C-alpha cells in the first residue's frame with residue numbers, strides 16, 4: 215500500500231512515482247486538474263510534496279497550486295478512510311426523505327459528515343447531486359451507486375461495507 | 378433462436394440494480410436453455426420503471442419494469458422471452474408517446490457505443506450536411522432555428538456562434554458544458570451515457586461552423602460512468618474518421634477531449650469552467666471580455682450546454698423550420714424537461730415549449746410519489762424559484778417563467794409534497810450558496826452566510842418580522858452586487874419560498890402566541 219501515509223510530512227518514497235504522473239500529463243494544455251485527479255486516484259489524496267513538484271513542472275508558484283487543491287471539494291490533503299460513503303444532500307433527494315436517510319447513515323456510522331472514523335475504516339461526506347434525481351434519495355458507497363434509498367436499505371448496505 | 382434483452386447501463390438504472398437484473402436474466406435463461414443476448418442500452422428516461430427491461434419481438438420491443446432480480450423467474454414463467462406479459466410495447470407507453478423526441482430520439486434505443494446503431498438512426502447526417510455548407514450558412518441555419526442556450530440563460534445559440542465565427546483568432550475552441558450541477562437535472566448525463574456520438578457530432582458541427590479544430594467536454598467528477606462512455610466514444614469516432622485531421626473525409630480537422638471537474642458547482646458557470654480547464658481555481662471572470670472573444674487560453678470560444686449542442690444535428694439534418702415549428706413564443710423547439718424529486722413518474726420528458734407546469738407535474742408526472750398533495754416545485758435547479766400550485770398554469774417558456782419570478786434553467790423540476798418546510802428550503806438555498814461561492818464577491822461569499830444565520834433566527838421565532846425584512850434586504854444586495862448568477866439568483870428560491878409560503882416562516886411566533 216504505497217501512498218497511504220500522512221499528507222503532512224514530505225515522503226521521499228512518493229517522489230519518483232509523482233514525477234512520473236506529472237510528466238505523463240505535462241504535454242496537455244491545462245494539465246493541473248488531470249494531474250491532480252491522477253495523483254489522487256493512485257495515492258488516495260494529494261501528498262504535500264506533490265504541490266511543489268507540480269508548481270515546478272508548470273512554472274507556477276507553490277501557492278497557486280495549493281490554492282487550486284484547496285478550492286476543489288474533491289481533492290484531499292489527507293487520505294480518506296478505506297471506504298467512502300457520499301450521501302446526496304441536494305433538493306431532489308431532500309424531497310424524497312433524503313435528510314432522514316442522511317441522518318440514519320451518520321448515526322449508523324457514528325460519524326459526522328466530513329469525518330473519518332478513528333480506525334480509518336470509513337469517511338462520510340456530503341455530495342450535491344449524483345444526477346440520480348428521479349430515483350432519489352441516493353448515495354455513493356465506494357464505487358457503488360445506490361438509488362431509492364430507505365432507512366432499512368441503508369442498514370443493509372452499510373452492514374456490507376463494514377466487514 | 379436467440380432472444381434479445383435490453384437492460385440499461387445508465388447510472389440511475391445501475392443505482393437501482395440493473396446489473397443484478399442482467400445477472401438474473403442470464404441465469405434464468407441459462408436454466409431454461411434459452412439463448413439470450415443482453416444489450417446494455419442507455420435509459421429511455423422512464424426512471425420510475427427502472428430497471429426497465431425490454432425484449433425484442435417481431436412486433437417491436439416489449440417493456441417490463443421496474444424489474445427486481447427476484448422477479449425474473451416469474452417473468453420468464455409468464456412468457457417474457459416471447460414478449461408476453463409486462464407493460465406492452467415500449468413505444469406505446471403514454472409517457473414516451475406524448476413526447477417530441479428530437480434530441481433524445483436515440484437515447485435508450487441504441488447500444489450507446491455502436492457506430493452502426495448510431496448511423497442507422499440518422500447519426501452523422503447533420504454533420505454530413507454541415508460539411509457541404511459554408512461556415513456562415515451553418516451559423517445562419519442555427520440562428521434560424523431559434524435555438525436558445527439550454528444551460529440556463531437562454532441566449533440565442535446562432536448569435537453566439539456568429540460572434541465566434543467573426544472573432545479573429547489564431548485558434549478557436551468549442552467547449553461543451555456538461556457540468557450539470559443542478560439538483561433535479563440529469564439530461565446531460567443520460568445523453569452522454571445513452572447517445573455519446575450525438576454530442577461528438579454536435580461539437581464537430583460547431584467546430585466547422587466557427588472554424589475551431591479542438592473541443593473540450595467539461596463534466597463533473599460525480600459522473601464517472603458518463604466520462605468512461607464518452608471517452609470510449611471519442612476513441613471510436615476518431616478511429617472511424619469522424620474526428621481527427623479530416624472529419625468524414627472533408628479535409629477539415631476537429632478533435633476533442635474530455636475533462637473532469639473536481640466537485641465545484643460554480644465551475645458550471647462558463648468563465649469559471651474555462652479557468653478550471655486552464656488549471657486554475659474555479660473563479661468567475663468579469664465580463665467583458667466575452668468567452669466568444671477571449672475564452673479558453675485567451676482564444677475565441679464557443680461554450681454551450683450539451684443540450685444546445687445536441688439540438689444542432691437535428692436542425693441541420695431536418696432543417697431549421699422543422700425545429701422552429703415546435704415551441705411557444707420566443708422559445709422554439711423542444712426542451713428535455715427533467716421531472717424529479719417526489720414525483721410518481723420521474724424521468725426525462727422532451728416536449729415543445731409551452732406545456733404548463735401543472736400538466737407536467739400532475740398529468741405527465743402523475744403527482745407526488747408519496748401520494749400526498751404537492752406543496753411546491755422548484756424549477757431550474759438550486760438557483761430557481763419555488764412555485765406553488767397556484768402558479769401551475771405557467772407555460773414552460775423562458776419569458777413566462779421570468780414573468781412569474783423564476784427561471785427554467787436547465788429544465789429540472791423538483792416536486793415536494795406537503796411535508797416540506799419552506800423556511801428550511803430557503804435556508805438550504807443560502808447554505809448552498811455559502812458552500813459553493815467562488816469567493817469573489819462579498820454579497821455572495823459573506824451575504825449567504827448571514828442569510829443562513831438570519832433564517833435560523835426566523836425559524837427559531839426570534840424577531841421574525843425584522844429578520845424577514847433583513848433577509849429581503851440581503852437578497853436585494855446579493856441580486857445587484859454579485860458578479861454571477863450563483864450569488865445573483867440565490868434570492869430566487871429564498872424570496873419565492875418567503876413570498877409564496879409565508880406561513881412556514883411564521884410558525885414559531887404563532888406557536889408562542891397560542892401558549
Ligand SMILES: Cc1cc2nc3c(=O)[nH]c(=O)nc-3n(C[C@H](O)[C@H](O)[C@H](O)COP(=O)(O)O)c2cc1C
Pocket residue numbers: 525526527528529530531532534554555556557558559642643644645646647648680681682683685686861862863
Ligand atoms: C453558478 C452557475 C452554474 C452553472 N452551471 C451550468 C451547468 O452546469 N451547465 C450549463 O450548461 N450551464 C451552466 N451555467 C450557465 C453557463 O454559465 C452558461 O450560461 C452556459 O454554459 C452557456 O451555454 P448555453 O448558451 O448553451 O446555455 C451555470 C451558471 C452559473 C452562474
Ligand code: SF4
Pocket residue numbers: 643661813814815816817818819821822859860861862863864865
Ligand atoms: S456571485 Fe458568488 S460565485 Fe458568482 S462570482 Fe461572485 S462570489 Fe463568485
